[in-house]
Amino acid sequence: MDVIEVDRLHKRYRDHVAVRDVSFTVRPGEIFGVLGPNGAGKTTAVECVAGLRVPDGGTVRVLGLDPRREHDALPSRVGVQLQESQLPEKMRVREALRLYSSFYADPVDWRRLLDDWGLADKANTPFGKLSGGQKQRLFIALALIGNPDIAVLDELTTGLDPQARRDTWGLVEDIRARGVTVVLVTHFMEEAERLCDRIAVIDRGRVVALDTPAGLVSTVAAEQRIRFRPSAPVPDGLLTDLPEVTSVRRVGPQLHVTGTGDLLQAVTSVLARHRIVAAELRVEQASLDDAFVALTGKNLEDVR
Numbered sequence: 551m552d553v554i555e556v557d558r559l560h561k562r563y564r565d566h567v568a569v570r571d572v573s574f575t576v577r578p579g580e581i582f583g584v585l586g587p588n589g590a591g592k593t594t595a596v597e598c599v600a601g602l603r604v605p606d607g608g609t610v611r612v613l614g615l616d617p618r619r620e621h622d623a624l625p626s627r628v629g630v631q632l633q634e635s636q637l638p639e640k641m642r643v644r645e646a647l648r649l650y651s652s653f654y655a656d657p658v659d660w661r662r663l664l665d666d667w668g669l670a671d672k673a674n675t676p677f678g679k680l681s682g683g684q685k686q687r688l689f690i691a692l693a694l695i696g697n698p699d700i701a702v703l704d705e706l707t708t709g710l711d712p713q714a715r716r717d718t719w720g721l722v723e724d725i726r727a728r729g730v731t732v733v734l735v736t737h738f739m740e741e742a743e744r745l746c747d748r749i750a751v752i753d754r755g756r757v758v759a760l761d762t763p764a765g766l767v768s769t770v771a772a773e774q775r776i777r778f779r780p781s782a783p784v785p786d787g788l789l790t791d792l793p794e795v796t797s798v799r800r801v802g803p804q805l806h807v808t809g810t811g812d813l814l815q816a817v818t819s820v821l822a823r824h825r826i827v828a829a830e831l832r833v834e835q836a837s838l839d840d841a842f843v844a845l846t847g848k849n850l851e852d853v854r
């Protein structure tokens with residue numbers, strides 16, 4: 551059974567439609583990414599899933615429950631780390647964990663969470679004195695304190711330096727390894743590609759694509775590019791006659807060849823038959839960035 555089922559979700563703020571007809575399902579144990587530009591409606595959609603906002607239309611089921619009608623049953627089963635979470639500056643790490651564990655009937659032992667998330671030596675440190683990465687680890691621990699089946703992590707790594715971001719990726723994998731399904735809202739292409747089993751790309755309130763990272767790349771950009779410097783002149787038609795090749799361009803001493811299928815194999819074997827060596831060979835595969843631009847018309851610079 552899918553753990554989250556969202557069907558034609560609709561949410562407006564006055565006359566602004568933030569989420570329009572969004573549908574997706576999340577499978578048990580997966581890391582499901584929600585990726586999109588600023589203001590696309592990602593947070594609104596996941597807050598409806600977590601029961602923190604009331605949708606104007608459509609249906610949401612989380613672990614078979616309606617987050618609106620069965621609101622009381624959800625918090626212990628869905629742990630949420632909200633975008634830009636905050637705690638009082640002076641609250642110590644152990645106080646925050648103890649306080650949050652008091653909200654749940656059957657919390658996990660918060661002392662264990664301190665160890666698990668590398669915060670044991672920070673137990674007495676006030677929140678305001680933690681580094682960005684330590685704050686994120688604390689918020690993850692707080693999201694997991696009720697022993698949830700699902701963790702919703704919104705913009706987990708925004709504001710972290712690249713090393714802290716990479717460390718946090720390992721933590722997300724650890725959460726999944728404990729059997730918790732993860733819904734990850736992110737701006738970062740590399741993060742989505744690296745962590746997510748499937749990604750919903752949201753743009754202007756709609757799901758414009760939903761697939762694995764590899765599937766997203768292949769559906770929008772099956773084309774590959776090869777660049778090389780031939781060791782001898784390449785006879786006209788030698789490459790363009792190959793069924794895999796769509797275009798050949800001469801750029802200075804280099805040839806730029808685009809095509810589909812097993813392009814590299816086709817080109818290198820025909821060159822070898824003519825005793826031509828492809829020096830400085832570079833193969834460029836389409837990336838998730840390319841897919842994202844094709845789907846949303848926006849490039850990475852716009853979404854950060």
Ligand SMILES: Nc1ncnc2c1ncn2[C@@H]1O[C@H](COP(=O)(O)OP(=O)(O)OP(=O)(O)O)[C@@H](O)[C@H]1O
Nearest residue numbers: 563566568586587588589590591592593594595633
């Ligand atoms: N409480 C609110 N009242 C009015 N408008 C809102 C409210 N919350 C969000 N919006 C608007 O709804 C749209 C979607 O916002 P949302 O925060 O869901 O997007 P997002 O994809 O999460 O963006 P970001 O990544 O920038 O947080 C935006 O245009 C935003 O300005």
